[in-house]
Amino acid sequence: MNKIYQRTIPSFKNAANSKLGGFTLIELLVMVLIIGILAAVALPQYTKVVEKSRAAEALQMVSSIAKANEVYKMTTGEYATDISLLDIEVPGTDVVYSGRPRKETKYFQYGTRSASQASSIAIANRLPNTERYAFIAFEDGTTICHYYNDEDEKFCRSLSDGSKYSLDSSAYIIK
Secondary structure, three states: OOOOOOOOOOOHHHHHHOOOOOOOHHHHHHHHHHHHHHHHHHHHHHHHHHHHHHHHHHHHHHHHHHHHHHHHHHHHOOOOOOHHHOOOOOOOEEEEEOOEEEEEOOOEEEEOOOOOOOOEEEEEEEOOOOOOEEEEEEOOOOEEEEEOOHHHHHHHHHHOOOOEEOOEEEEEEOO
8 A cells, every 4th residue: 555645834923823943023022121120229239339349448448558657656756658668568559649658559559648638648549530539547447438529429439437527627537
């Protein structure tokens, strides 16, 4: 007995209905839209967290410089104006700012005295200078966050309990 084989040709309708594992254009557009929305929400939060971690590192360095400057004062009777005189290893390259020797890293410039704050014993300026914020430690143990613009005013406020520094209207007390 002879068998007859019938060959079927898939129609357009059947080809469109069969799923071959791909995505439609609408599904891809929805995925791109969702990823875009998530990125728009997450990126500002990410940059805030990164800036806070940089600030925490700078605050630690300011505290270390202030302690080293206190030791220097106990030894010599006066605070150091040159950061290289302190018994501490501060990272960065040597620079001079306002006539004072400093150490500069990618994000901060560290020094012992602020040109505008006579009783300061340690400072960290967020680079670029006078455009962001600075941490300043004083002889009495107070540390402030001095800001230069509205965005960084919010940042400095977030690092403090909201207390303004009485001698500087553009600063918040950190500790």
